[in-house]
Amino acid sequence: MLADLKLRLAEIDDLNRVGAILGWDQSTYLPSGGGAARGRQSATLARIAQEKATDKGLGRLLDDLAPYEASLPADHDDAALIRVARRNYLKAIKLPVEFVGEFQEHASAMYMRWMAARPANDFASLVPGLERTLDFSRRAAEYFAPYEHIADPLIDYADQGMKARGIRAVFAELRAGLAPLAAAILSRPPADDSCIKQPFDTDKQLAFGKTIIEAYGFDFSRGRQDFAPHPFCTTFSVDDVRITTRVKPNDLTEALFSTLHEAGHAMYEQGGNPAYEGTSLQGGTSAGVHESQSRTWENIVGRSRAMWIHFYPRLQAVFPAQLGDVPLDVFHRAINKVERSLIRTDADEVTYNLHVMIRFDLELDLLEGKLAVRDLPQAWNARYASDLGITAPDDRDGCLQDMHWYAGLIGGAFQGYTLGNIISGQFMAAARAAMPDLDAQIASGHFAGLHGWLRENLYQHASKYTANELLQRITGGPLSVGPYLAYLRGKYSPLFDLS
Amino acid sequence: MLADLKLRLAEIDDLNRVGAILGWDQSTYLPSGGGAARGRQSATLARIAQEKATDKGLGRLLDDLAPYEASLPADHDDAALIRVARRNYLKAIKLPVEFVGEFQEHASAMYMRWMAARPANDFASLVPGLERTLDFSRRAAEYFAPYEHIADPLIDYADQGMKARGIRAVFAELRAGLAPLAAAILSRPPADDSCIKQPFDTDKQLAFGKTIIEAYGFDFSRGRQDFAPHPFCTTFSVDDVRITTRVKPNDLTEALFSTLHEAGHAMYEQGGNPAYEGTSLQGGTSAGVHESQSRTWENIVGRSRAMWIHFYPRLQAVFPAQLGDVPLDVFHRAINKVERSLIRTDADEVTYNLHVMIRFDLELDLLEGKLAVRDLPQAWNARYASDLGITAPDDRDGCLQDMHWYAGLIGGAFQGYTLGNIISGQFMAAARAAMPDLDAQIASGHFAGLHGWLRENLYQHASKYTANELLQRITGGPLSVGPYLAYLRGKYSPLFDLS
Numbered sequence: 001m002l003a004d005l006k007l008r009l010a011e012i013d014d015l016n017r018v019g020a021i022l023g024w025d026q027s028t029y030l031p032s033g034g035g036a037a038r039g040r041q042s043a044t045l046a047r048i049a050q051e052k053a054t055d056k057g058l059g060r061l062l063d064d065l066a067p068y069e070a071s072l073p074a075d076h077d078d079a080a081l082i083r084v085a086r087r088n089y090l091k092a093i094k095l096p097v098e099f100v101g102e103f104q105e106h107a108s109a110m111y112m113r114w115m116a117a118r119p120a121n122d123f124a125s126l127v128p129g130l131e132r133t134l135d136f137s138r139r140a141a142e143y144f145a146p147y148e149h150i151a152d153p154l155i156d157y158a159d160q161g162m163k164a165r166g167i168r169a170v171f172a173e174l175r176a177g178l179a180p181l182a183a184a185i186l187s188r189p190p191a192d193d194s195c196i197k198q199p200f201d202t203d204k205q206l207a208f209g210k211t212i213i214e215a216y217g218f219d220f221s222r223g224r225q226d227f228a229p230h231p232f233c234t235t236f237s238v239d240d241v242r243i244t245t246r247v248k249p250n251d252l253t254e255a256l257f258s259t260l261h262e263a264g265h266a267m268y269e270q271g272g273n274p275a276y277e278g279t280s281l282q283g284g285t286s287a288g289v290h291e292s293q294s295r296t297w298e299n300i301v302g303r304s305r306a307m308w309i310h311f312y313p314r315l316q317a318v319f320p321a322q323l324g325d326v327p328l329d330v331f332h333r334a335i336n337k338v339e340r341s342l343i344r345t346d347a348d349e350v351t352y353n354l355h356v357m358i359r360f361d362l363e364l365d366l367l368e369g370k371l372a373v374r375d376l377p378q379a380w381n382a383r384y385a386s387d388l389g390i391t392a393p394d395d396r397d398g399c400l401q402d403m404h405w406y407a408g409l410i411g412g413a414f415q416g417y418t419l420g421n422i423i424s425g426q427f428m429a430a431a432r433a434a435m436p437d438l439d440a441q442i443a444s445g446h447f448a449g450l451h452g453w454l455r456e457n458l459y460q461h462a463s464k465y466t467a468n469e470l471l472q473r474i475t476g477g478p479l480s481v482g483p484y485l486a487y488l489r490g491k492y493s494p495l496f497d498l499s
Numbered sequence: 500m501l502a503d504l505k506l507r508l509a510e511i512d513d514l515n516r517v518g519a520i521l522g523w524d525q526s527t528y529l530p531s532g533g534g535a536a537r538g539r540q541s542a543t544l545a546r547i548a549q550e551k552a553t554d555k556g557l558g559r560l561l562d563d564l565a566p567y568e569a570s571l572p573a574d575h576d577d578a579a580l581i582r583v584a585r586r587n588y589l590k591a592i593k594l595p596v597e598f599v600g601e602f603q604e605h606a607s608a609m610y611m612r613w614m615a616a617r618p619a620n621d622f623a624s625l626v627p628g629l630e631r632t633l634d635f636s637r638r639a640a641e642y643f644a645p646y647e648h649i650a651d652p653l654i655d656y657a658d659q660g661m662k663a664r665g666i667r668a669v670f671a672e673l674r675a676g677l678a679p680l681a682a683a684i685l686s687r688p689p690a691d692d693s694c695i696k697q698p699f700d701t702d703k704q705l706a707f708g709k710t711i712i713e714a715y716g717f718d719f720s721r722g723r724q725d726f727a728p729h730p731f732c733t734t735f736s737v738d739d740v741r742i743t744t745r746v747k748p749n750d751l752t753e754a755l756f757s758t759l760h761e762a763g764h765a766m767y768e769q770g771g772n773p774a775y776e777g778t779s780l781q782g783g784t785s786a787g788v789h790e791s792q793s794r795t796w797e798n799i800v801g802r803s804r805a806m807w808i809h810f811y812p813r814l815q816a817v818f819p820a821q822l823g824d825v826p827l828d829v830f831h832r833a834i835n836k837v838e839r840s841l842i843r844t845d846a847d848e849v850t851y852n853l854h855v856m857i858r859f860d861l862e863l864d865l866l867e868g869k870l871a872v873r874d875l876p877q878a879w880n881a882r883y884a885s886d887l888g889i890t891a892p893d894d895r896d897g898c899l900q901d902m903h904w905y906a907g908l909i910g911g912a913f914q915g916y917t918l919g920n921i922i923s924g925q926f927m928a929a930a931r932a933a934m935p936d937l938d939a940q941i942a943s944g945h946f947a948g949l950h951g952w953l954r955e956n957l958y959q960h961a962s963k964y965t966a967n968e969l970l971q972r973i974t975g976g977p978l979s980v981g982p983y984l985a986y987l988r989g990k991y992s993p994l995f996d997l998s
Contacts, residue, residue, distance in 0.1 A: 014543035017536070018517060021524060030739065033721035037516070037736030037776070044513035048547065222532035237536030240529065277536070 002068070002078060005061050008052070009085060010278035015049035020234045024242060026111065027228040039108035047101035053092040062086045077281070080464045085280040091157070094143040103136045107407055114406035115229060123377055123395040130405065131373045134366055137409040141367070150367045154411030158287035159419060160466050164364060167415050170481060171357050174422065177485040181492065182338065182350050188496045191337035195326040196252040204318050205247055209259035212311060216297055217451040218243075218263045219270055230403045231258040231345070233265035233294075238277050241269045252319075253335060257298050258345065264297030265290055267451065271459025285463045287412075289470060291420020292427055293454070299349050300428050300487065301442060301450070305332050310445040336495055340390040342397045344417075350488060351388060353421060358383040359402070359414040367411050423467065425484025426475045427458065501567070501577060504560050507551070508584060509777035514548035519733045523741060525610065526727040538607035546600035552591040561585045576780070579963045584779040590656070593642040602635045606906055613905035614728065622876055622894040629904065630872045633865055636908040640866070649866045653910030657786035658918060659965050663863060666914050669980060670856050673921065676984040680991065681837065681849050687995045690836035694825040695751040703817050704746055708758035711810060715796055716950040717742075717762045718769055729902045730757040730844070732764035732793075737776050740768040751818075752834060756797050757844065763796030764789055766950065770958025784962045786911075788969060790919020791926055792953070798848050799927050799986065800941060800949070804831050809944035835994055839889040841896045843916075849987060850887060852920060857882045858901070858913040866910050922966065924983025925974045926957065 022042050030038060052058075065082050072079040110129045117126050137154065144153035149164035156162070206225075214220065228244035235241045243262035247255035268284050276282040284290040301307055305328075308315075312331060316323045323331065338348045344355040362379060365371035371379050380399040381391050392398035400406075404413040431453050432438055441449045457474050471479055492498065521541050529537060551557075564581050571578040609628045616625050636653065643652035648663035655661065705724075713719065727743035734740045742761035746754035767783050775781040783789040800806055804827075807814075811830060815822045822830065837847045843854040861878060864870035870878050879898040880890050891897035899905075903912040930952050931937055940948045956973050970978055991997065 010539070011543055014540045015547075018521065018540050018544060021521060021540075022517065025520060025524070029723060029725070031719065031721055031723050031741075033718070034736060034739030037738055040509070040777070041513045041517050041520075041735075044510055045517060048514075219532070220530065222530055224528060224530050226528070236540075237533060240533030240536055242530075278539070 012052050013278045019045045024234045028226045035112035039105045042108050043101045043105035046104035050097045050100040111407040118400045121394045121396045137411050151411045158412045174481045184498050185338045185496045191333040193334035193337045196334050198322045200252050202247045205255045213263035216447050233262045235269045238272050241266045260302040261294045261298035264294035268293040271455040272462035273460045276462050281464050286467045287416025288419030289467045291416050292423035295424045306439040306442040309443040340388045342392050353418045354387050356418040422484045425487045429483040511551050512777045516735050518544045523733045527725045534611035538604045541607050542600045542604035545603035549596045549599040610906040617899045620893045620895045636910050650910045657911045673980045683997050684837045684995045690832040692833035692836045695833050697821045699751050701746045704754045712762035715946050732761045734768045737771050740765045759801040760793045760797035763793035767792040770954045771961035772959045775961050780963050781961050785966045786915025787918030788966045790915050791922035794923045805938040805941040808942040839887045841891050852917045853886050855917040921983045924986045928982040
């Protein structure tokens with residue numbers, strides 16, 4: 001019976017992975033004319049996968065396997081497999097097959113429209129489509145009624161077990177810690193980041209990013225990097241994990257940190273237990289845990305002084321004219337500049353979560369009906385003015401900047417980013433406790449210690465445990481903002497001479 | 500009922516197109532570790548598509564539609580759709596679903612192995628796999644028993660209605676005309692092709708190729724070009740047709756003519772009636788007719804003096820150091836050099852079909868059991884020695900050069916290339932009769948006349964008519980080697996001063 005289950009799951013998994021390949025191609029290489037057919041193809045695949053994921057025979061098989069599951073320890077792989085497969089099945093049968101297919105086609109078309117509308121700063125053209133997206137989102141949630149908050153079923157898809165009320169409370173606690181820290185830093189003279197805002201050959205930028213992520217442990221024989229308007233990571237198998245980036249000729253940080261970020265996601269995926277391939281246990285377990293790894297490698301490691309002790313002389317050798325005379329400390333402050341900014345993905349660590357909270361709150365407002373789609377740009381700008389003291393000159397750098405709402409549902413799209421930062425603080429505190437010389441390892445260009453610790457404690461488990469279960473196993477406690485706030489204070493106080 | 504049929508066909512078509520996307524990615528961007536999972540994914544898709552293509556409900560629907568079909572003129576689109584769908588269905592139900600899935604997985608793995616074995620000149624490592632391919636090929640044919648020749652069912656997949664016996668006869672007639680022509684040319688002093696065997700910047704080579712195919716009419720908003728070890732064309736929809744090429748830094752012709760060749764395939768696909776999208780009528784109708792278009796744009800147009808009257812000054816401007824002092828006639832002779840050569844895709848027009856006939860005969864010998872897989876290199880080399888007077892130094896440039904047997908069945912893989920040349924001669928004779936000033940149009944860089952004539956008479960019909968039906972409609976007669984031989988004689992006699 002377990003073999004039957006695995007066969008069924010592998011087939012569903014193949015279809016979903018193929019869907020990911022279509023999505024990757026759509027974001028990287030699809031010619032402009034190919035969008036309509038791609039939408040149909042994605043919809044057909046999603047519909048067939050959904051039919052198979054909701055097949056009553058699968059439900060019966062899971063019922064029949066319950067006694068076997070009950071006979072095993074809870075953390076036995078087979079028990080976990082049956083448990084997670086059942087959880088996914090019970091979620092999947094809530095959504096009608098036609099609904100999934102229709103939404104997939106809509107989302108694919110919306111993505112193509114957003115690709116055109118963003119550079120044209122044309123939010124208005126997206127309003128009818130986005131209203132349909134909001135309608136799809138509400139209907140998706142309604143299938144799970146009753147719920148405490150209409151966003152809860154959507155959040156649960158990304159971050160199993162989390163709810164709007166709990167997230168609001170954690171976010172409030174984080175904000176209470178972040179606001180005085182941000183205010184203190186913003187009251188100091190700003191960091192001079194002119195050294196990273198110079199012309200840098202884009203090929204050399206990309207090559208340098210690849211050098212770093214290879215040192216991190218990203219395996220290019222089981223992955224690759226391409227260009228896309230919005231960087232992302234996507235998994236076709238544990239042995240084929242792809243990332244994308246974008247590059248700016250006058251800003252060293254755009255390609256570099258998006259590369260480190262996506263490599264963090266990718267290393268999590270590449271590190272999964274190969275035995276889980278094709279089952280419900282493969283792949284990262286939640287948006288939050290995934291983001292904890294991208295942020296770890298992008299920021300906690302990637303913007304640390306220790307890492308640049310190793311890499312900065314190498315970067316200077318690649319760009320001697322631009323950086324030859326710039327001291328490490330100036331460069332390090334430049335890549336950690338804290339400022340009121342417009343673009344989430346470019347934001348510094350201190351203000352980043354304020355960007356995320358705006359989106360999270362606007363999602364809830366849209367779903368609750370407090371905010372109309374056509375009023376989104378105004379609401380967006382009002383929140384940026386109040387929370388970050390800055391307003392976007394146009395929607396390109398405002399509410400059109402992130403693809404999420406234009407390629408998926410509204411609801412559950414953003415909380416994972418901040419949950420990830422919080423979790424990254426907790427995991428890294430545990431890693432440091434296990435490896436007191438971690439900074440020295442990193443300063444000498446050795447990342448195998450950290451990568452190995454993360455593989456052992458986190459990556460190999462893939463989806464076997466939920467975020468909360470992992471936090472318990474790794475840190476011995478629940479989600480907690482303390483370590484992340486302590487990390488930020490410990491890093492930024494000396495950088496900006498805070499008292 | 501017709502709407503039901505179209506829904507079913509569209510679903511099958513979506514799955515097949517998605518399979519093509521997986522194949523394209525496998526040939527262009529797949530990281531080396533990703534092959535195993537890709538094999539599984541391709542197999543799953545092929546199996547589901549095969550299940551749907553052989554569903555008894557589809558057969559009943561086609562039966563139910565027979566009276567409607569009979570009430571229509573034979574060339575009515577609906578009648579053609581039902582007729583072609585039924586033909587495909589009756590073929591598809593011959594092959595068991597498990598067989599198709601197994602073969603797909605095997606073929607995908609073989610392709611990855613060939614990718615490694617060819618540069619390593621390691622035919623031996625492929626022998627067990629190729630023996631399995633031969634076994635699959637025989638079994639595939641057996642499902643269609645009785646047959647006149649075991650290759651016939653396999654040939655029929657590529658070139659509907661053609662049989663080994665008929666092809667042997669036509670090929671013999673062609674050979675009888677080609678052999679004296681080749682001998683006469685090879686008795687003359689060889690063309691000096693040193694001008695095209697110089698260092699040429701590869702980016703500029705690729706850009707120039709793109710310039711030409713854009714002028715031809717290849718629509719880059721509905722297609723693209725990437726790199727692959729073996730150039731090919733693949734269709735994801737009428738609005739997304741992709742070609743690949745390869746480039747050599749010391750040979751101008753590699754990228755150039757493979758680009759023109761694949762663009763010919765692609766323009767045929769891009770020119771299909773959009774109303775046929777997602778039905779059995781879309782896409783080129785046979786390997787032979789497809790090849791007639793690739794060879795038309797690669798050779799009949801692409802190596803004509805007329806075309807280079809327009810493009811050669813532009814090519815000289817791109818490569819002034821290499822070609823500035825080389826007269827057009829020297830360049831034109833160089834790109835039409837006739838010689839005893841090893842690589843089919845690089846062969847000149849006169850000897851090309853001799854390469855194809857070797858492969859066709861070897862396929863038949865393998866299928867008939869006259870030739871063992873392990874003896875293929877010897878047999879290959881013996882035929883090259885006898886037919887072309889040349890022997891490959893290793894299998895890389897011998898029996899490992901073409902991907903076909905390593906990525907598909909043995910049988911039916913090659914005859915289309917020579918059928919295509921024959922057909923191209925017939926279609927071009929008809930085009931010239933309709934446009935007596937065709938050479939003048941081409942010499943002034945105008946390809947819209949020829950492209951429009953081909954779209955009107957051939958491309959728009961996609962798979963509506965078979966090769967034989969198209970020959971009848973366009974030329975008023977059956978397959979005939981006369982026009983192609985006349986074209987070759989007319990072109991090469993003045994080029995090489997034949998009496």
